[in-house]
Amino acid sequence: MRVITLDCAADIGRAAGEAFVQTVLRKPNAVLGLATGATPLPTYAYMADACKTGKVSFKDVSTFNLDEYCDLPKTHKNSYYSFMFENLFSKIDVDPDNVHFLNGNAPDDRAESARYAAEIEAAGGIDIQFLGIGRNGHIAFNEPSDRFTNDAFKVQLTDSTIEANSIYFDDVPMPHYAMTMGIGSIMRARKIILVATGKSKAEAVRAMVCGEIDPHCPASILKAHPDCTVYLDPDAASLL
Ligand code: F6R
Secondary structure (H helix, E strand, O other): OEEEEOOOHHHHHHHHHHHHHHHHHHOOOOEEEEOOOOOOHHHHHHHHHHHHOOOOOOOOOEEEEOEEEOOOOOOOOOOHHHHHHHHOHHHOOOOHHHEEOOOOOOOOHHHHHHHHHHHHHHOOOOOEEEEOOOOOOOEOOEOOOOOOOOOOEEEEOOHHHHHHHHHHOOOOOOOOEEEEOOHHHHHOOOEEEEEEOOHHHHHHHHHHHHOOOEOOEHHHHHHHOOOEEEEEOOOOOOOO
């Protein structure tokens, strides 16, 4: 795990965004694993700008998002599907047929997990996976637990995650369940970029970087990945 502390969120966005741009320049049909949340926004702004100025084209990439809420229509403004179109896909030349999401409303979550795993495999596997980290050390919606997961699954969100994300829900209650890629699906990506900013992430970052590999801090598994880069701002790095 390479840990790099930069001055501010904009610098992190440039560094992480450039990692995606370089991946696509090297491999125009790259498979991108994408995250939602506040921390990725400067990275998505950088990628959108790189596309607008003609530095890179995303027209042949495929994307797979990490997670999606259950019991929320896909078109609701708080779905991760809506988030990705609002913040990235509407601003780059990606082919909407090549973007993939877990279906949080699938009637059979095991079949949905198998479908997603098969689609990732058919696309050739994830070349570069983007991650944020939860205050409790979660990656995607792999909440702290007694074991590491493998493929996608349906998860009950923890109070910490519900508290952190419910600020975005003003018209309907925040869902308490989500479909999420598992730790195995994330670890199979060829390259991983994790971004974290702010004091609220400092303890999770400390546990990820300095602690043992332990499913009670799911992000700690990233230490076992051969090509994982972590970009932090000084607040997120403050307990290292
Ligand atoms: C979102 C996701 C989550 C977030 C994490 C941090 O797709 O997988 O693990 O990355 O909750 O969210 P922010 O960036 O909003 O602090």
